[in-house]
Amino acid sequence: MSLDAKIPQGPLAEKWSKHKFNLKLVNPANKRKYDLIVVGTGLAGASAAASLAELGYNVKAFCFQDSPRRAHSIAAQGGINAAKNYQNDGDSVYRLFYDTIKGGDYRAREANVYRLAEVSVNIIDQCVAQGVPFAREYGGLLDNRSFGGSQVSRTFYARGQTGQQLLLGAYSALNRQIHKGKVKMYTRTELLDIVTIDGHAKGIVTRNLVNGQIETHSGHAVLLCTGGYGNVFYLSTNAIGSNVTAAWRAHKRGAFFANPCYTQIHPTCIPVTGDHQSKLTLMSESLRNDGRVWAPKTQETAEKLRTKQLSAADVKEEDRDYFLERKYPSFGNLVPRDVASRNAKEMVDDGRGVGGSGIAVFLDFADAIKRLGKETVSAKYGNLFDMYYQITNEDPYTQPMRIYPAVHYTMGGLWVDYNLSTNVPGLYALGECNFSDHGANRLGASALMQGLADGYFVIPYTIGDYLASIGPKPVDTNHPAFEKTRKDVTDRIEKLLALKGTKTVNEYHRELGHIMWEYCGMARTAEGLTKAKGLISALRADFWKNALVVGANDEVNNSLERAGRVADFLELGELMVDDALMRNESCGGHFRLESQTDEGEALRNDEVFSFVGAWQYKGDNQPEELHKEALNFEFVHPSQRSYK
Ligand SMILES: Cc1cc2nc3c(=O)[nH]c(=O)nc-3n(C[C@H](O)[C@H](O)[C@H](O)COP(=O)(O)OP(=O)(O)OC[C@H]3O[C@@H](n4cnc5c(N)ncnc54)[C@H](O)[C@@H]3O)c2cc1C
Numbered sequence: 243m244s245l246d247a248k249i250p251q252g253p254l255a256e257k258w259s260k261h262k263f264n265l266k267l268v269n270p271a272n273k274r275k276y277d278l279i280v281v282g283t284g285l286a287g288a289s290a291a292a293s294l295a296e297l298g299y300n301v302k303a304f305c306f307q308d309s310p311r312r313a314h315s316i317a318a319q320g321g322i323n324a325a326k327n328y329q330n331d332g333d334s335v336y337r338l339f340y341d342t343i344k345g346g347d348y349r350a351r352e353a354n355v356y357r358l359a360e361v362s363v364n365i366i367d368q369c370v371a372q373g374v375p376f377a378r379e380y381g382g383l384l385d386n387r388s389f390g391g392s393q394v395s396r397t398f399y400a401r402g403q404t405g406q407q408l409l410l411g412a413y414s415a416l417n418r419q420i421h422k423g424k425v426k427m428y429t430r431t432e433l434l435d436i437v438t439i440d441g442h443a444k445g446i447v448t449r450n451l452v453n454g455q456i457e458t459h460s461g462h463a464v465l466l467c468t469g470g471y472g473n474v475f476y477l478s479t480n481a482i483g484s485n486v487t488a489a490w491r492a493h494k495r496g497a498f499f500a501n502p503c504y505t506q507i508h509p510t511c512i513p514v515t516g517d518h519q520s521k522l523t524l525m526s527e528s529l530r531n532d533g534r535v536w537a538p539k540t541q542e543t544a545e546k547l548r549t550k551q552l553s554a555a556d557v558k559e560e561d562r563d564y565f566l567e568r569k570y571p572s573f574g575n576l577v578p579r580d581v582a583s584r585n586a587k588e589m590v591d592d593g594r595g596v597g598g599s600g601i602a603v604f605l606d607f608a609d610a611i612k613r614l615g616k617e618t619v620s621a622k623y624g625n626l627f628d629m630y631y632q633i634t635n636e637d638p639y640t641q642p643m644r645i646y647p648a649v650h651y652t653m654g655g656l657w658v659d660y661n662l663s664t665n666v667p668g669l670y671a672l673g674e675c676n677f678s679d680h681g682a683n684r685l686g687a688s689a690l691m692q693g694l695a696d697g698y699f700v701i702p703y704t705i706g707d708y709l710a711s712i713g714p715k716p717v718d719t720n721h722p723a724f725e726k727t728r729k730d731v732t733d734r735i736e737k738l739l740a741l742k743g744t745k746t747v748n749e750y751h752r753e754l755g756h757i758m759w760e761y762c763g764m765a766r767t768a769e770g771l772t773k774a775k776g777l778i779s780a781l782r783a784d785f786w787k788n789a790l791v792v793g794a795n796d797e798v799n800n801s802l803e804r805a806g807r808v809a810d811f812l813e814l815g816e817l818m819v820d821d822a823l824m825r826n827e828s829c830g831g832h833f834r835l836e837s838q839t840d841e842g843e844a845l846r847n848d849e850v851f852s853f854v855g856a857w858q859y860k861g862d863n864q865p866e867e868l869h870k871e872a873l874n875f876e877f878v879h880p881s882q883r884s885y886k
Pocket of ligand 1: 281282283284285286287304305306307310312313314315316317318319320321322323404405431432433434467468469470479480481484485487488524650651672673674675686687688689690691693
């Protein structure tokens with residue numbers, strides 16, 4: 243099957259404008275005849291729901307938290323990119339496009355990425371108009387800082403709380419529409435399945451997380467804005483509740499899952515301290531603007547640091563290895579995340595790791611404090627420093643932070659075309675839930691940009707084309723597909739509740755996470771991946787025999803909720819391993835040890851692997867089928883990435 247990405251013809255810079263003109267419109271008086279379902283109220287979902295309601299559509303919005311503003315997007319710290327070029331430092335739409343394509347190791351679609359860069363400038367205007375308090379310079383202009391993978395400053399920020407402030411903006415816009423009656427908001431409600439009729443998405447089945455009620459909802463289209471699946475690794479920087487269930491259930495109803503193995507491992511997280519942990523904490527990439535990453539030059543010094551015979555401040559300049567500055571003089575500490583992560587791992591593998599466990603490197607602010615003063619550093623990063631102190635009881639103003647890579651973001655997701663439509667007509671995927679714009683490695687501060695681009699500026703145009711083509715005829719909720727899907731959901735809940743084994747769902751999740759991190763994490767081999775496949779498959783079989791799920795359906799039941807999500811992670815984990823095994827090349831966040839340059843960098847194989855790998859579900863316990871969408875580079879020539 244060939245996948246049609248529906249990329250418009252013509253010059254790169256004109257594609258989106260021409261496409262918008264060519265898309266069918268729904269006339270204003272007809273919009274109120276359409277019902278749209280938006281699942282998720284993070285940046286992608288809240289912006290989409292608010293914009294579509296503002297246009298006049300009737301929207302039903304869903305989230306599993308008790309308020310839309312508690313979506314995981316609120317955790318985003320560092321910033322949001324936009325090609326405004328306020329700094330006059332050489333930025334442009336084309337440069338943001340180029341940096342993103344290169345940063346993604348030439349595994350993203352040119353047309354999508356160009357559009358993202360193009361609308362980035364509108365996002366900032368929209369958010370400022372909503373009152374988002376971006377940091378400003380003395381003269382009043384919005385301030386910018388740098389993020390990895392670029393040599394310009396284009397990241398807009400609100401201290402270390404950019405996600406929270408952006409979400410408050412989108413949430414206000416959403417609330418305005420809730421108040422006007424154009425959005426009906428369902429909180430504490432979890433999507434458990436998608437209803438399709440004649441191959442088109444026409445509704446969803448949900449569970450009320452307070453009283454267990456199973457409900458069906460119909461709509462002319464369904465938008466999944468349900469975030470990423472990094473928690474398949476158990477430990478990640480994602481919110482504990484983030485999960486793959488919505489995307490996975492859509493996948494099992496026919497939506498292709500693209501590039502599942504592309505995982506972003508973020509270099510600056512607080513290192514793991516032990517098995518008791520259920521979550522990891524990110525130290526924002528913005529810290530690499532001023533913090534210098536280093537490890538001791540010798541294993542002997544590292545050992546002395548680990549056993550506290552030496553403190554970091556005692557290590558002389560000449561005994562330190564600022565390895566990113568040494569290896570990548572042009573980008574220094576601001577190399578992209580995949581590169582920084584792999585280099586930190588190299589230090590640890592070489593016996594030069596620090597901290598009690600030896601699994602960490604330093605992020606040091608001593609020079610920045612000397613240069614700028616403590617007050618300035620605190621004004622920029624104060625809340626991040628406080629967070630670090632509260633978690634580690636170590637003061638980053640007087641000693642370097644200990645950092646190590648951790649799972650942070652998933653570039654893979656539901657396959658979508660240029661219109662953000664999955665291959666199931668009427669089913670759309672936005673934000674981190676789709677695979678669209680970041681290739682094999684996302685650049686910092688680009689997820690917020692993509693989520694808001696999708697919600698505010700892309701879907702309001704593209705969905706009209708589909709809606710105009712199907713017409714406003716109401717969806718027939720008496721169609722047997724609704725009852726059938728509802729029954730599938732209740733059967734599955736009963737099956738989960740019947741699990742009365744001895745092992746908690748959390749234990750399965752943690753074991754899965756260990757397997758994924760060990761064999762499908764920062765470095766992968768065919769041998770390790772093959773082993774992982776067997777281990778996950780056995781773990782999944784054991785789950786359905788020996789897991790313990792307590793309580794009943796008609797109550798608040800975290801055990802049941804988690805069981806459903808972990809069961810999906812167990813299936814997704816296998817697909818990720820299949821995908822990683824199939825992709826016998828290194829690219830971005832997918833590093834196959836068999837495929838590296840002499841200098842240890844990711845070595846792509848463009849001749850064979852310049853495609854998006856989209857997987858089709860073929861039934862329980864059946865191998866999935868791979869479909870390939872070829873990536874054609876008309877404007878940028880793929881080359882070996884270099885940040886030297
Ligand atoms: C600690 C941290 C810091 C980050 N900092 C930055 C940054 O500085 N800049 C940047 O660009 N990116 C950053 N990111 C990445 C960025 O935050 C996310 O990629 C982005 O916020 C995802 O937004 P989203 O709208 O796609 O999904 P989310 O914000 O994850 O929202 C998902 C929504 O879907 C709902 N949902 C999910 N499943 C279901 C279901 N089955 N039923 C009903 N509802 C469901 C949830 O309730 C929620 O409302 C950071 C990520 C982390 C983890």
